[in-house]
Amino acid sequence: MDTALARLDLNLLAVFDILMQERNVTRAAERLHLSQSTVSHSLGRLRQALGDPLFVMTRREMVPTERAKALAGPVRSALALLEQGLRQAEAFDPASAQRVFRIAAPGSVEHGLLPGVVERLWQRAPHCRLEVCELADSDYERELEKGDLDLVIGFAGANHLSPRLWREEWFCNPLVCLSPLGSDLPERVTPSELVARPHIHTSSWGHSQAMVDHWLAEQGVKRELGVRVPSFMAVPQLMATGRYLVVVPELIGRHFCRYYPLRMHALAPEIPIVYLMAGHQLTNHDGAIRWFKALLHELARERFGPTPCTCHGPAPHPK
Structure with a gap:
């Protein structure tokens, strides 16, 4: 049967896909490990086959035509x-596989769980x-679709992930308050006690800090922010001044209390x-990603128990 697809060299679609992502022949050639002239020639053949220029040069980049925009999604999906x-044709063998797992995760996971993930990966998939x-403040659909990421660790109720991604609960962890060792705060801290001192705000973008402000607003109080930092790195030194309180996920609180003179208090x-773990439907059945997800679930069960999350708490916008 004579169709447009039958007359088209399918290798050209791979070139088109990278050009749509990079909008630059030089960068596309580098990613494809081809010469610039080969990529330009392939684009010329594709233009002739489809009867459309596909990309128009501007001062900054190659701008796709409407025909190219219409083709981009189906070509990427295909x-x-x-x-x-092709990956599923061979079963994933962690003992011999050579693969890079790429994830986006909040700082609390990096500090509290990442060493355990790395150690388990080294033991079971040494290569x-x-x-x-x-x-970051992204819906992550494009990054996951392109394969730049395999998984995203996000938050339930934060509305920061594309609705077209699959998602499943990983574990539940409450927020806690940290105070300098020797403080007079009780073991369980109420909203009024929480606002008695200025706070360290631990993220320029973060769901947990938005939840704290939402929780305090419901109680009719507001905290004073003494310092705003983009991560947890400076928290121990700032807390050593004795001036501040900080609210962090419990896995971070336990980590800091283990190594620094701090106390941890539950919130009341x-x-x-x-x-959550989230990913793209296109890779939902990828054997390597399914194996990696199982490893993450196993680690969470050992740390936090087998009981699934049943309460999701307040869910304001994360910004």
């Missing part, structure tokens, strides 16, 4: 499905590596945080 099928980037009432 190539991803093909890649997935695999892990790359972690900080969770509790503010739970539900951590």
